[in-house]
Amino acid sequence: MKTDLATYPDHYAPYFDLLRNEVIAFPRCNECHAFHWYPKPSCPACGSSSLSWIPAPATGHLYSWTVVHRKFDADFGEDPPYVVALIEFKGMPGVRLVSSIRDCAVNHLKINMEVEPFFRITGQGQPLVYFKPATGK
Amino acid sequence: MDDICIVGIGETQPTRVSDKTVDLLVLDAIDAAIEDAGLSRADIDGVVSDGIYGPRAISPQRVAAHLGKADMWTGGRSVGGAAIMSAPALAAEAIRAGRANTVVFYFGMDGGSRKGGPSSNHNRFQAKAYFEKPYGFTGQPIYFAPWARRYFSVFPGGERALATIATSASHNAHLTGRAQRPDLLSEEDYWNGPMIADPLRLRDCCVISDGAGAYILTTSARARNCRKHPVKVLASTLATPPYAGDDVFTQYGDMLSLPGAKEAAREAFAVSGLAPRHISFAEIYDCFTISCLLQLEDLGFCEKGEGADFASEEHIGRNGNLPINTHGGFLAYSYLLGIEHVVEATRQLRGEAGPSQIANAEIGLVSGLSMPDYGVMLLARD
Numbered sequence: 243m244k245t246d247l248a249t250y251p252d253h254y255a256p257y258f259d260l261l262r263n264e265v266i267a268f269p270r271c272n273e274c275h276a277f278h279w280y281p282k283p284s285c286p287a288c289g290s291s292s293l294s295w296i297p298a299p300a301t302g303h304l305y306s307w308t309v310v311h312r313k314f315d316a317d318f319g320e321d322p323p324y325v326v327a328l329i330e331f332k333g334m335p336g337v338r339l340v341s342s343i344r345d346c347a348v349n350h351l352k353i354n355m356e357v358e359p360f361f362r363i364t365g366q367g368q369p370l371v372y373f374k375p376a377t378g379k
Numbered sequence: 380m381d382d383i384c385i386v387g388i389g390e391t392q393p394t395r396v397s398d399k400t401v402d403l404l405v406l407d408a409i410d411a412a413i414e415d416a417g418l419s420r421a422d423i424d425g426v427v428s429d430g431i432y433g434p435r436a437i438s439p440q441r442v443a444a445h446l447g448k449a450d451m452w453t454g455g456r457s458v459g460g461a462a463i464m465s466a467p468a469l470a471a472e473a474i475r476a477g478r479a480n481t482v483v484f485y486f487g488m489d490g491g492s493r494k495g496g497p498s499s500n501h502n503r504f505q506a507k508a509y510f511e512k513p514y515g516f517t518g519q520p521i522y523f524a525p526w527a528r529r530y531f532s533v534f535p536g537g538e539r540a541l542a543t544i545a546t547s548a549s550h551n552a553h554l555t556g557r558a559q560r561p562d563l564l565s566e567e568d569y570w571n572g573p574m575i576a577d578p579l580r581l582r583d584c585c586v587i588s589d590g591a592g593a594y595i596l597t598t599s600a601r602a603r604n605c606r607k608h609p610v611k612v613l614a615s616t617l618a619t620p621p622y623a624g625d626d627v628f629t630q631y632g633d634m635l636s637l638p639g640a641k642e643a644a645r646e647a648f649a650v651s652g653l654a655p656r657h658i659s660f661a662e663i664y665d666c667f668t669i670s671c672l673l674q675l676e677d678l679g680f681c682e683k684g685e686g687a688d689f690a691s692e693e694h695i696g697r698n699g700n701l702p703i704n705t706h707g708g709f710l711a712y713s714y715l716l717g718i719e720h721v722v723e724a725t726r727q728l729r730g731e732a733g734p735s736q737i738a739n740a741e742i743g744l745v746s747g748l749s750m751p752d753y754g755v756m757l758l759a760r761d
Binding site: 250251254258279280281282286305306307308309310311312314315316317318320324326328336337338340341342348353364368370 | 495496498505506509510511512513514515516517518520521524525526528529532573574575576577578579621623625626629630634
């Protein structure tokens with residue numbers, strides 16, 4: 243079953259609407275102030291449905307990654323090897339973003355290295371965010 | 380809960396692709412378990428499986444029809460590996476309530492022949508399509524590789540432990556004469572294996588299988604009339620941390636402990652009055668070498684971070700003080716989410732494991748993971 247990724251469930255919409263404008267933001271509860279990820283209709287910590295979307299800092303940190311050497315998903319357009327990365331952001335505990343690192347030799351990847359986002363829109367209109375080593379600009 | 384025993388076990392021959400459909404494999408396994416127990420189909424009055432895979436392979440109603448019994452008690456619990464370990468607790472409730480006397484647990488899957496392989500099951504998670512698949516985060520080796528890298532970065536020496544877990548599993552599988560990977564893996568072979576999802580190599584990853592298994596539960600009083608020596612179920616526990624299933628591989632904790640493992644083990648030891656030092660062998664959910672390593676720590680066999688030293692041949696090898704995966708586990712025997720682990724533990728406790736029989740098999744721990752659920756079963760020679 244292919245999912246139409248140009249339309250989103252209601253509680254995913256804020257993330258993708260912001261991402262389309264090149265803003266990465268994550269849901270935080272207005273009651274207990276806990277972040278959560280992936281998006282849920284209400285706060286999994288306290289149950290409140292009052293959530294705000296908080297923009298991430300300009301850079302994140304590489305929590306972990308893998309270099310994938312086999313094709314697992316026929317729907318995924320890229321050929322191996324490719325990097326899948328988990329990115330964390332300062333001040334946003336409870337959030338790890340699944341993405342990829344580009345423009346970096348795999349032997350230069352390091353746990354906790356600082357990375358910055360860049361944005362793409364797919365031919366189907368789906369916004370995506372990738373990361374590369376932070377330039378310090 | 381030592382009034383409940385396993386009295387019969389059945390499994391199909393480990394294979395990647397079977398020429399039978401999974402529903403027929405399940406019925407074969409059930410009939411083998413009934414025969415093993417010295418019972419007949421008419422003796423079975425309860426059917427239990429997990430809540431998703433088992434009933435999708437074959438409905439409990441069809442199993443009941445196969446057994447030819449009206450008013451069958453049926454139940455389902457959790458999913459996959461965690462269900463296989465925690466189903467006896469559910470069956471025990473039915474037996475104590477007088478709803479059933481003799482309950483069969485079944486589990487079968489078509490991981491080898493299913494289109495898209497075992498990971499196609501994860502397409503049921505809505506978040507996966509939006510937040511993971513667009514970046515190529517699909518496939519179990521990809522899920523566990525970041526955990527391995529994280530472990531290596533915090534606890535040096537983990538790489539060596541993964542090699543030992545893989546070669547030890549291969550050695551045990553070879554002895555069974557039935558394993559899907561019957562070759563004897565040397566350490567050199569391990570390191571020379573191709574990377575699948577770096578840092579996980581080929582032999583860090585389990586096989587994939589078509590197949591089925593079953594076990595039969597009844598009271599210890601009825602067990603005495605069965606053909607084989609009964610195996611007591613000392614504990615059967617389930618723990619479920621609050622994760623949705625789609626988020627657990629990427630968001631759970633510090634990625635150094637598996638969800639639910641510690642809690643399910645703590646409860647199993649509490650209800651049985653036992654401690655990790657009493658366990659004579661363990662069949663651990665070894666979908667990957669790294670998940671096996673994490674569980675050695677999470678289950679309490681060693682402290683967090685000590686797994687790399689603990690996972691040496693002198694501890695986990697078949698002559699060690701805690702032999703693990705005595706049939707070769709998922710890494711080399713078959714990948715049916717742990718039903719083969721229960722079958723193997725029962726064989727060991729009966730002294731029926733033949734060339735792969737270990738010495739002094741008195742109490743076995745069997746573990747099942749199906750993120751975020753985790754189940755633990757403690758079994759003992761009656």
